[in-house]
Structure formats: C-alpha cells, structure tokens
Amino acid sequence: MTEHHTQLTSAEIACIWTAYLIDSMSKCILSYFLRIIEDEDIRPIIELAHTISSSHIDTLNYMYKVENLPIPKGFTEEDVNLDAPRLYTDPFMLQYITHMARTGMLGFSSFVAFGARKEIKTFFIKGLQETADLFDKCTDVLLSKGLYIRAPYIPYPTQSDHVDSKKYLSGYSIFSKQRPLNAMEISHLYMNSLNNHIGSKLSLSFAQTSSNKKVEKWMIRGCEISQKHMKIFIDMLIDNNIQSPVSSDISITDSTTPPFSDKLTMFHMGLLSSAGIGNYATSAAASQRSDLVTNYERLSVEVAQFAKDGADIMISNEWMEQPPTTKDKEKLIKEK
Structure with missing residues (x-):
C-alpha cells in the first residue's frame, strides 16, 4: 500500500x-x-x-x-x-x-x-x-473542601409520563400558570448562572488591573452583563421554588498590579464570550418553554455585541492575531 x-x-x-x-x-x-x-x-x-x-x-x-x-x-x-x-x-x-x-x-x-x-x-x-x-x-x-456547587435537587419522578398538551411548550399565558421547569431546563439555568459568576469575577479582576481606560470600561461592562444574566437565571429558578446555586468563596484581592497583558485579558474575555454564546444556543435547543428560548436568544445578542466591541478594541491596538485564511482570488487576479 x-x-x-x-x-x-x-x-x-x-x-x-x-x-x-x-x-x-x-x-x-x-x-x-x-x-x-x-x-x-x-x-x-x-x-x-x-x-x-x-x-x-x-x-x-x-x-x-x-x-x-x-x-x-x-x-x-x-x-x-x-x-x-x-x-x-x-x-x-x-x-x-x-x-x-x-x-x-x-x-x-x-x-x-x-x-x-x-x-x-x-x-x-x-x-x-x-x-x-x-x-x-x-x-x-x-x-x-466543600466548595463544589451542586445543581439543584428535584423530587424523584414516580412514573414515566408523556406531554399531553401543546401548552407544555408555552412559557407565556395570561390564562394559566406556567408549567414547572423540567430537569433539563433547570440544569442549563444552573450551569449558565455558574459560568456567568466566574465571568463576572474574572472581568472585574481584569478591569481592576488594567491601565487602559477603554479596556477597563469594556471589562466593567462585561462584569455588569454577567451579573445581569446570572440574576435572570437565578430568578427563574427561584420563581419555580428551586434553590439557586450557592456561591463559594471565589473572589479576588484588592491588587491593582496587572499579572497579565491587556492583549491576553481581552482575548480571554472574547473566548469566554464565544463559549457563552454557544452555551446559550445549546440551552435554547434543550429548553421546551418558549420564554426560556426567548431569553437565551436575546441574551446571546447582547453577548455578541459585547464581543464585537471587544474585537474592535483589539484590532485598534493590533492585539488580534488573524486566523489562517484562504486567498482572495479576485484580488490576486487584479494584482498579478
């Protein structure tokens, strides 16, 4: 051969x-x-x-x-x-x-x-x-160490069941109460709240140590977005009488000396933003209540805009490394 x-x-x-x-x-x-x-x-x-x-x-x-x-x-x-x-x-x-x-x-x-x-x-x-x-x-x-944040518990099901009404998919109704969250929906709300908690702490630490005012402002905005999204997810759990994830001691000190370059921190937050958009898409696909799907979609748009603004900052400072790309054939023909 x-x-x-x-x-x-x-x-x-x-x-x-x-x-x-x-x-x-x-x-x-x-x-x-x-x-x-x-x-x-x-x-x-x-x-x-x-x-x-x-x-x-x-x-x-x-x-x-x-x-x-x-x-x-x-x-x-x-x-x-x-x-x-x-x-x-x-x-x-x-x-x-x-x-x-x-x-x-x-x-x-x-x-x-x-x-x-x-x-x-x-x-x-x-x-x-x-x-x-x-x-x-x-x-x-x-x-x-007792630091693991467990997903919320729910009662064990007593029998298998089938969805018997299209109302199961509806998250909005002025005539009836929303159905309870199912296990898949709870797990995604839990995980997204944890992810945003880490994101909020990380972006705050980067804002705290950056000497670049544009980077500092963008990082603070990222912290505020993460805290806002985390509150939305936790409130959904609480509204369904489900215990929200309890935060352990994951905090930052008062140091203002940067351990990392702005180039690294900007890339890192852009990476987390991309992962967050992917997580929201997965969560929307796994959720069967329409109000949850709508929330994930609108929050994804907010994260995407945040990421785009961050990319603009990186480009203006020549911090963004260009991915491998194919040749522009039309340009090649014109310049031959």
Whole structure:
C-alpha cells in the first residue's frame, strides 16, 4: 500500500491554530497561579493543568514545523508578570480551572469531530481525555473542601409520563400558570448562572488591573452583563421554588498590579464570550418553554455585541492575531 502525505484541511488548520492560542494563554495564566498558590491540595491541580498546556504547545509546534506553516504568535512570557502581587484566592483558582476544563472538553470534542488525519485526531482525542481527567480531579478536590456547587435537587419522578398538551411548550399565558421547569431546563439555568459568576469575577479582576481606560470600561461592562444574566437565571429558578446555586468563596484581592497583558485579558474575555454564546444556543435547543428560548436568544445578542466591541478594541491596538485564511482570488487576479 502506497503512503502519501495528505495536506491538512482548513478545519484541521483552524483547530490547531485555535488550540495553540488557547494553550499558550493558559500556560501564562497557570504559571502565575503556580507562583501565588498557597493551598497544597490545589497546587497539584494547577501543576497538572500547566503540564497539559505545555505539552500541547510542544506538540503543536512540532506539527507546524512538519507542515511548514507559520507558528502563531499566541501568548508568551511577555504577557504575564510573575512578580505581580496575589490577585486571586486559592478557591477562585480551583473554580477557574474547573470551569476552563469543562469548556475545554467541549472544545476538544468538536476538534476531534473536525479531524481526518490520524495524528490530528490522536492529538485531540488525547487532549479530550487529559482535560476530562483534569476536570475529574478538580471536582474531587472541590468536593473534599466543600466548595463544589451542586445543581439543584428535584423530587424523584414516580412514573414515566408523556406531554399531553401543546401548552407544555408555552412559557407565556395570561390564562394559566406556567408549567414547572423540567430537569433539563433547570440544569442549563444552573450551569449558565455558574459560568456567568466566574465571568463576572474574572472581568472585574481584569478591569481592576488594567491601565487602559477603554479596556477597563469594556471589562466593567462585561462584569455588569454577567451579573445581569446570572440574576435572570437565578430568578427563574427561584420563581419555580428551586434553590439557586450557592456561591463559594471565589473572589479576588484588592491588587491593582496587572499579572497579565491587556492583549491576553481581552482575548480571554472574547473566548469566554464565544463559549457563552454557544452555551446559550445549546440551552435554547434543550429548553421546551418558549420564554426560556426567548431569553437565551436575546441574551446571546447582547453577548455578541459585547464581543464585537471587544474585537474592535483589539484590532485598534493590533492585539488580534488573524486566523489562517484562504486567498482572495479576485484580488490576486487584479494584482498579478
């Protein structure tokens, strides 16, 4: 059987490019976490996460060299100040890594689906397994410290049932009471409230440490949006007599010295915004009450506008790295 070198597809190029930027960003953040961590039970989690990101960067660098592709700039030691004072508490760092591992599992699963070449699929399958293992270890430590925020409990069903009316799909009615939330709807409201809680703390810390007024203003806006969305989701749970998720001690200090560059923090919040829009789309698809679907749709528009404004700031400061793109054929013909 004749073997030949198959060129990477556009999807594979996009996946390794995205992975490089995210892992190089993560390595910077985790390096800082390792410098300030005090809890010896949490330290191994940060060390594992740092090792994973570092090994991914090494493998991706090798892939780029083999394919003779330009290596992305990503984020380097210039984007992190390891001498910056402590900005985050130990519980925050653990919750943050848990959140990013959860997001990473979703990202790697999509990367696996895009892969065709064996070594590309193998890399992303391994990444998915490593991230799942990291998430598992995070939850074990959270549980052992009483920091794990559980989803709300509901009574066990006593029998199977079927939807017997189209009213089941309606979230608005002046003639009848809304039906109770189902388990899927509750789980998505819970998860989106947690995600926004992490987002609000992170954006506040970035605003607190940035010397760029436009970045500071945008980060404060992000914090306000996250808090607003979190309140909407929690109020929906409370209106249905369901206990909302209880926040643990995930807070930030009073330090105003930036541990990360504005380029890194802007990219990070843009990444979380994209993930949030994806989460809202998934939640809308899983929800069967029309009022929930409408809420997710309108909140997605708000996040999308926020992300677009952030991208404008990044472009104006030359902080946004351009993704690999195809050639503009019309321009090529005109300039030949």
